Amino acid sequence: MQTTICQTVANPSLFSAESFVGLIFLVTVGLIVSGAIMAIVSKRLVRCITGLAVSFTGVAGVYYFLLSPFLAMMQMLIYVGAVSILIAFGIMMATPEGEDDASTKGNGIVGPLGIAVASLMFAALTILGVNTQWKAFPRPETAIGDMQQMGFMLLTSHSMVFELVSIVLLIAIIGALVLARRGRN
Amino acid sequence: MILLNLYNCLNTYLVLGAFLFATGVYGLVSRRTIIGMLIASELVLAGASMNFMAFNRFIAPDPSVGQIFTLFIMAIAAAEAAIAVSIMISVYRNYKSIDTEDIVDLHG
Numbered sequence: 001m002q003t004t005i006c007q008t009v010a011n012p013s014l015f016s017a018e019s020f021v022g023l024i025f026l027v028t029v030g031l032i033v034s035g036a037i038m039a040i041v042s043k044r045l046v047r048c049i050t051g052l053a054v055s056f057t058g059v060a061g062v063y064y065f066l067l068s069p070f071l072a073m074m075q076m077l078i079y080v081g082a083v084s085i086l087i088a089f090g091i092m093m094a095t096p097e098g099e100d101d102a103s104t105k106g107n108g109i110v111g112p113l114g115i116a117v118a119s120l121m122f123a124a125l126t127i128l129g130v131n132t133q134w135k136a137f138p139r140p141e142t143a144i145g146d147m148q149q150m151g152f153m154l155l156t157s158h159s160m161v162f163e164l165v166s167i168v169l170l171i172a173i174i175g176a177l178v179l180a181r182r183g184r185n
Numbered sequence: 186m187i188l189l190n191l192y193n194c195l196n197t198y199l200v201l202g203a204f205l206f207a208t209g210v211y212g213l214v215s216r217r218t219i220i221g222m223l224i225a226s227e228l229v230l231a232g233a234s235m236n237f238m239a240f241n242r243f244i245a246p247d248p249s250v251g252q253i254f255t256l257f258i259m260a261i262a263a264a265e266a267a268i269a270v271s272i273m274i275s276v277y278r279n280y281k282s283i284d285t286e287d288i289v290d291l292h293g
Contacts, residue, residue, distance in 0.1 A: 005194070005195045005243055005244075006194040006195060006196065018189070018190075019189045021192065022188070022189030022190055022191065022192060023189060025191060025192035026188070026189075026191070029191075029201065032204075032205070033204065036204070036205055036208045036209075036228055037208065039208075039212070039224055039225075039228065040208050040211060040212045040215075040225065040228075045218070045220055045221065048220075048221060048224050049224060052224050052227060052228070055205075055228065055231070056227075056231065059205075059231050059234075062198070062201065062235065062238075063238055065192045066238045066239065066241070066242040067242055067248075068238065068241075068242075068252050070252070071238065071252055071255055071256070074256065074259060075259070078259045078262075078263055079227075079259070079262075082263060083227065083262065083263055083266045086266055086267060086270055087220065087223060087224065087266065087270060089270070090220060090223075090270040090273055090274065091220055093274055093277075094220075094270075094273050094274050094283055095220075095277075095283065110214065110215055111215055113214070114210075114211045114214035114215040115211060117210065117211070117214060118207040118208065118210050118211035119207065121203075121206065121207045121210055122203050122204060122206075122207035125199075125202075125203035125206065125207070126199070126200050126203050129196060129199035129200065129203065130196050130199070130200070134195060134243070134244055135244070136243060136244050137244060137245065137246035138246065139245075139246050139247075139248070140246075143246070143247050143248055143249070144248065145241070145247070145248030145249045149249045150249045150252055150253060153249050153250070154253060158253055161257060165257055165260045165261070168260070168261065168264055169260060169263070169264050172263075172264035172265075172267050172268055173267070175268055175271070176267040176268055176270070176271040177271075179268070179271040179272055179274075179275050180271040180274050180275060182275060
C-alpha cells in the first residue's frame with residue numbers, strides 16, 4: 001500500500017491500463033457530483049432521492065479507489081440498499097396529495113444566502129485542504145487494512161464502541177416502531 | 186495527463202468531500218420539507234466519511250482505523266434515518282403536512 005500523498009506516473013500513455021483506471025475514477029466523480037446536484041436542486045422529492053442514490057453509488061466507487069472494497073460493499077448495502085429505500089418509502093407514505101414538490105423556502109433571501117454560505121464553506125475547506133502540507137506517517141509493512149485486521153480490531157481495541165453502536169441500533173429500531181405506531185387507530 | 190492521475194492524490198478526495206459537505210449544507214438551509222432536509226443531511230455525512238477514508242488511505246499509520254470509523258458513521262446514519270422517517274410519519278399524521286413552515290405549535 002502506497003503512503004505517498006500524491007504519486008505521479010512518469011508519462012502514462014493514453015491507452016494504458018492506468019489511464020483506463022483514471023477514466024473510471026472520473027466517471028465515479030461525475031456520478032457523485034451530478035447525483036448531489038440532482039438531490040439538492042430538483043423540484044420533486046422522488047428525483048431528489050434518486051439523485052441521492054446515484055451519488056451514494058459514486059461514493060462506493062471512490063471507496064474502492066481508496067483501497068477498501070469492504071467499505072464499498074457496505075456503502076452499497078447500507079446507503080443505496082437500505083437508507084435510500086427507507087426514505088423513498090417515507091416519501092410515499094408521508095407526502096400530501098398533489099404536493100410533491102420540494103421547492104425552496106418561500107422567503108426570497110434564503111436561496112441566494114444558502115448558495116453564498118455553501119460556496120464559502122466549499123472554498124474554505126478546499127483552500128485549507130489543498131494548502132496544508134500533509135505528511136504521511138510511516139506505516140508498518142504488516143498494516144495493510146484488510147478485512148481480517150479490521151475484524152480483529154473491532155473485537156479487541158474497538159469492542160466497546162462496537163457494543164455501544166449495537167445498543168444504539170437496537171434503541172433506534174424500538175424507537176422507530178414506537179414513534180410510527182403512536183396515534184394509529 | 187494529470188486528469189487521469191487524479192485518483193492517486195489526497196487533494197482530489199478532500200475537494201470531493203468538501204463539495205459533498207457544501208451541497209448538503211445548502212440543502213439543509215434551503216429545503217422546505219423535512220424529507221429534503223433529511224436527504225441533505227445524508228450528503229453531509231457522506232462528505233465526512235469520504236474525508237475519513239481519504240486520510241486513512243494516504244496518511245494514517247494504521248489503515249484499519251479510518252475504515253472502522255466510517256463503518257460506525259454508517260451505523261449511526263442508518264439509525265438516524267430510521268428515527269427521522271418515523272418522526273416524519275408521526276408529524277404527517279398529526280399535521281397532514283411535512284412542510285417545516287406548518288409545524289409552528291411551539292412558535293411562541
